[in-house]
Amino acid sequence: MRAQTRQGLRSSTRQQGGRRRRAVSAAVAVAIGVMTLGAFAPPAASASDSAASARPDAVQQALNTLVRDDGMPAALASVQDRNGRIRTYTAGVGDLTTGSKVPRDGQVRIGSNTKAFTAVVVLQLVGEGKIGLDATVDTYLPGLVRGKGIDGRRITVRQLLQHTSGLPEYGIHVDDDEIRNRYFEPRELLDIALRYKADAAPGTTWGYSNTNYVLAGLIVQKVTGRPLAEEMDRRIIKRIGLRHTYFPAPGDASIREPHPHGYYRESAEMPLRDITEIDPSWGWAAGQMVSTGSDLNRFFSALLAGRLLPSAQLAQMRSTVPAEATFGPGARYGLGLVSRPLPCGGLSWGHGGSFPGYETRGGATDDGRAANVAVTMQLTDEAGRRNLERAVDTALCR
Numbered sequence: 001m002r003a004q005t006r007q008g009l010r011s012s013t014r015q016q017g018g019r020r021r022r023a024v025s026a027a028v029a030v031a032i033g034v035m036t037l038g039a040f041a042p043p044a045a046s047a048s049d050s051a052a053s054a055r056p057d058a059v060q061q062a063l064n065t066l067v068r069d070d071g072m073p074a075a076l077a078s079v080q081d082r083n084g085r086i087r088t089y090t091a092g093v094g095d096l097t098t099g100s101k102v103p104r105d106g107q108v109r110i111g112s113n114t115k116a117f118t119a120v121v122v123l124q125l126v127g128e129g130k131i132g133l134d135a136t137v138d139t140y141l142p143g144l145v146r147g148k149g150i151d152g153r154r155i156t157v158r159q160l161l162q163h164t165s166g167l168p169e170y171g172i173h174v175d176d177d178e179i180r181n182r183y184f185e186p187r188e189l190l191d192i193a194l195r196y197k198a199d200a201a202p203g204t205t206w207g208y209s210n211t212n213y214v215l216a217g218l219i220v221q222k223v224t225g226r227p228l229a230e231e232m233d234r235r236i237i238k239r240i241g242l243r244h245t246y247f248p249a250p251g252d253a254s255i256r257e258p259h260p261h262g263y264y265r266e267s268a269e270m271p272l273r274d275i276t277e278i279d280p281s282w283g284w285a286a287g288q289m290v291s292t293g294s295d296l297n298r299f300f301s302a303l304l305a306g307r308l309l310p311s312a313q314l315a316q317m318r319s320t321v322p323a324e325a326t327f328g329p330g331a332r333y334g335l336g337l338v339s340r341p342l343p344c345g346g347l348s349w350g351h352g353g354s355f356p357g358y359e360t361r362g363g364a365t366d367d368g369r370a371a372n373v374a375v376t377m378q379l380t381d382e383a384g385r386r387n388l389e390r391a392v393d394t395a396l397c398r
Helices: 006-014 047-053 058-068 113-127 157-162 186-193 211-224 228-237 293-304 311-317 382-397
Strands: 035-040 074-080 086-092 338-341 347-350 353-355 358-364 370-375
Touching (some): 058 382, 113 293, 157 211, 186 211, 211 228, 293 311, 293 358, 347 382, 358 382
Antiparallel strands (some): 074 086, 074 370, 338 347, 347 358
16 A cells, blocks of 8 residues: 555545555556457447447547556446446456456456445435434544544544544555555554644645544444444445445455456566555555446446435535545545536546555446546556546546
């Protein structure tokens, strides 16, 4: 997690699922060229469809650019149009050792997209009257959150979900050498953060911190008496049929289904290293989950359509504050949900995630469009992140 790990939790802090003491992943330059395009159950082609298919596909071109120009080993995309038609795309290679193809709609570590799932569970509990958005952390975890300028009696649940609590980031203080093979208890992650001074007084400013979502997850467990993973599975994954999405169990360092390998390198002079197998527990409620592009599209589409939250809680989730410093021009952050203006007009709603070996961006619109793009190396440079976001914009606006 450092530049990869901490950068993961903090690209978590930068985008999202850390600044590091040393850089584990830098910009990578690997030009690979196996590109494929496919579609799942497309409708019968019309004459206009046939004419369009003769032209280079803009989404495929965007993925090819991420591989060719930004050095990504692989790129994957899943795109849903407003009529529900789904297309999947790939570029690059899935395994640099074997040269295998990128699995279409393969599973990836989705990093801070996990936050949107955590926020939905919290807001469902708000709708059930079990959690108050403006109740303090101490209401549910009395005496747990105390530190230098930190007091759980002054921080609300809303501030956790919206990153306005002022809590410091734990990810930038975790040693990369521990992360790959070590299991972290959620309380350990919180304890790391509480060693440091508050970044700001609660409610005074917006500042991305994974610590907020670790606390949100702990509140869910305290209120329900069940593990966060079970609540996510019951309340979201099974409810809307996400067949390729899961919250890894303790000690589960693998990715269960077909997936492209994830990579990093410590510096421009060092070779790429495979980091597919990693204990994801340092991300927990802030960034631990595994999913596919199509499942993420299904999740965000169902969320916007009101299938996961009552209207009052969905409206709260979509109540935003400026978040351009982390998510780019025009971006705003709600409660675990990011809005971004589209170049073709309107907004996309999603989150995005950064995790050692993988970077994901995506979003859905109120009229039924959705897109998710993933690359198999965590991005540490601004240009790479913007190119990935442009690929999503291309998919949503085409």
